[in-house]
Amino acid sequence: MIRNTVRALIIKDDHLLLIKKRRPNIGIYYALPGGAQEPNETLEEALIRECMEELGIEISINKFVCIREYISNNHEYSFIMKEVHSIEFIYECTVQSPTSKLKSVQADIGQVGSEWLPINKIKQTVFKSQDLVELYKFPGTTHEFFNEYFSDQSILPYTSKVF
DSSP states (O other): OEEEEEEEEEEETTEEEEEEEEETTTEEEEEOSEEEOOTTOOHHHHHHHHHHHHHSOOEEEEEEEEEEEEEGGGSTTTTTSTTOEEEEEEEEEEESSTTOOOOOSSOOTTEEEEEEEEHHHHHHHHHSOTTSOOSSOOOHHHHHHHHHHHTTOOOOOOSSOOO
């Protein structure tokens, strides 16, 4: 089954808001907030709901960024998420109340928090050679997206690469 998912790019003061996760055999890693669309829910409603659940904040959706396809069997964490096939809709968003405290209402499995990471350090991580120690750990698909997004390249689907 193919499912729709939504992701939020929330940038404030040169920092990007990310979900912090921990999984056995992986450790700590970061991902964009968001999740699956529910029946009878628009993509925008799903994104607003997911950000409230994972971050405890209300967002405004500014603009659509891209559509990406995710097939778990093609990626490095396939042993965790077997047979997931989703179409990801990624939007740039802002926090409605910038002083809001981050606190998940309904955390995802493995979610241990959320953090505002400095974009310059994210860029250093994604543009470094694979041989260098990364400042932050991102799944390959997120790493690839950040590489394209922050270098103003065209954003390509990530269905065919095996990491």
